Amino acid sequence: MPQNQNQGKAYHDSTKHSYLSVQINPNYVDASTQPIAFKVYPKFYRRVTLNLNNPIHAFIWLTSAVTSEKLYKNTPDKLRVNPSAGALYPTEVYIQIRGIEGMINGIYHLEVENNCLTLIYELIDDGLESYIIPNKSINGFIFLISCVYYRSSWKYQDRSLRYCFLDSGHHLGAIAASAYLHNKDIQLIFDFDKLALNTDLGFENKEFITACAISGKVQDQLVRRLRLKVPFVCGTDYFEANQFIEYSYQVTALHKSKHQKLKQPQFNFDKDKFQQIVWNRRSIRRFRKQFISQENYLYVLQQLEQPIPTESGEDVEIYSVLHRVEGMSPGLYKGTLLLQTGDFSEQTGYLCVNQAIARDCAVTFFFVSDYTNYQTAMQLAGFLGQRIYLGSNYLGIQCSGIGAYYDDETRRFLETTKDILYAMAIGI
Numbered sequence: 001m002p003q004n005q006n007q008g009k010a011y012h013d014s015t016k017h018s019y020l021s022v023q024i025n026p027n028y029v030d031a032s033t034q035p036i037a038f039k040v041y042p043k044f045y046r047r048v049t050l051n052l053n054n055p056i057h058a059f060i061w062l063t064s065a066v067t068s069e070k071l072y073k074n075t076p077d078k079l080r081v082n083p084s085a086g087a088l089y090p091t092e093v094y095i096q097i098r099g100i101e102g103m104i105n106g107i108y109h110l111e112v113e114n115n116c117l118t119l120i121y122e123l124i125d126d127g128l129e130s131y132i133i134p135n136k137s138i139n140g141f142i143f144l145i146s147c148v149y150y151r152s153s154w155k156y157q158d159r160s161l162r163y164c165f166l167d168s169g170h171h172l173g174a175i176a177a178s179a180y181l182h183n184k185d186i187q188l189i190f191d192f193d194k195l196a197l198n199t200d201l202g203f204e205n206k207e208f209i210t211a212c213a214i215s216g217k218v219q220d221q222l223v224r225r226l227r228l229k230v231p232f233v234c235g236t237d238y239f240e241a242n243q244f245i246e247y248s249y250q251v252t253a254l255h256k257s258k259h260q261k262l263k264q265p266q267f268n269f270d271k272d273k274f275q276q277i278v279w280n281r282r283s284i285r286r287f288r289k290q291f292i293s294q295e296n297y298l299y300v301l302q303q304l305e306q307p308i309p310t311e312s313g314e315d316v317e318i319y320s321v322l323h324r325v326e327g328m329s330p331g332l333y334k335g336t337l338l339l340q341t342g343d344f345s346e347q348t349g350y351l352c353v354n355q356a357i358a359r360d361c362a363v364t365f366f367f368v369s370d371y372t373n374y375q376t377a378m379q380l381a382g383f384l385g386q387r388i389y390l391g392s393n394y395l396g397i398q399c400s401g402i403g404a405y406y407d408d409e410t411r412r413f414l415e416t417t418k419d420i421l422y423a424m425a426i427g428i
């Protein structure tokens with residue numbers, strides 16, 4: 001087994017939930033102590049307010065926009081285009097813009113709460129390319145996703161690194177959706193010098209890069225590493241270090257993912273409708289135990305079969321447990337292949353830590369993998385998860401991500417030795 005797989009597996013193994021572990025440590029937190037979920041650079045940086053009539057601004061804005069505000073225990077929860085485990089939003093987005101008319105060539109932080117771009121670094125002959133695709137220069141956009149891990153570890157402790165990667169994958173999915181709506185191709189990149197970039201962007205160990213998405217024209221050109229360090233700015237109002245998370249991130253950042261050929265997906269959504277879906281996407285809190293049609297279920301599966309635009313090809317397999325799909329026997333499936341017939345709804349509810357959504361839905365999905373690179377596999381699971389949200393919402397079907405499940409019991413139920421990366425529920 002390669003070294004990095006050991007490290008990813010060691011992290012995954014030591015953060016498994018079981019019936020007992022959840023009883024002993026139910027993750028109760030005092031909501032009033034939640035760290036702030038919006039990073040803001042100091043006032044003296046130059047800012048560009050996003051003007052939604054400008055297509056470039058609209059493209060950037062839709063990758064991360066706040067789309068709804070909900071009062072939770074007297075504090076407003078700002079919900080976004082991207083879902084997030086526990087609505088804790090550990091992810092931040094930075095965008096390098098080069099060669100775009102009307103914009104200064106530079107690295108910008110996307111200040112989601114205030115709807116603006118903060119210019120944190122002006123480019124001369126340097127840039128992010130040297131860390132990501134050496135000897136190339138990109139005329140266009142480089143989106144970097146990072147995680148301010150304490151936002152999530154505040155509640156989910158050691159297991160939160162899993163949620164950081166899944167959330168990051170969802171955020172990449174939100175970038176892909178905005179790119180699709182703005183007629184742009186993107187490529188996801190997971191294997192690059194993340195550790196050097198964390199240092200040069202001044203993240204200390206409190207924030208870390210998980211992935212990037214590039215969009216634009218790639219040219220052969222030497223670009224230097226950043227000539228200056230960006231100063232550290234904390235992404236939360238207070239911070240508690242978790243050395244296990246910092247260590248686990250670092251050791252899983254080091255090795256390469258499996259390689260595959262780059263292929264772009266081809267979707268044919270009605271774009272006006274899809275735009276509304278991206279804007280209105282929400283997680284369901286309770287299903288009404290209704291059936292969905294076979295046609296709609298197969299449509300959601302088809303979205304998952306579309307290529308993911310990346311050369312990092314970890315295999316993520318998806319098991320479906322069908323409870324309420326018209327014309328299809330309830331049971332455990334892999335794709336459309338029936339592995340075991342039966343009504344397993346009570347069982348999936350139990351496996352997902354007694355969550356009713358995993359019992360009352362039409363289909364419970366489980367994502368499993370025997371990954372080479374743990375960070376990549378988890379993010380690909382999140383990326384596919386975003387496709388399930390948008391693909392099912394497009395058909396009027398509701399959806400929720402599920403990060404809490406009993407790991408080993410789920411493996412036994414699926415009869416797999418691979419790791420369970422993520423679960424999801426869809427239905428009405």
Ligand SMILES: Cc1cc2nc3c(=O)[nH]c(=O)nc-3n(C[C@H](O)[C@H](O)[C@H](O)COP(=O)(O)O)c2cc1C
Pocket residue numbers: 079080082083084085086087163166167170281282283284355357400401402403404
């Ligand atoms: C990685 C991940 C794990 C999640 N796990 C659960 C879960 O176990 N149970 C649940 O009810 N919702 C879960 N959710 C849904 C979040 O609670 C939801 O995304 C968040 O509250 C924001 O709401 P929204 O998706 O409606 O914008 C999860 C979401 C993500 C992205």
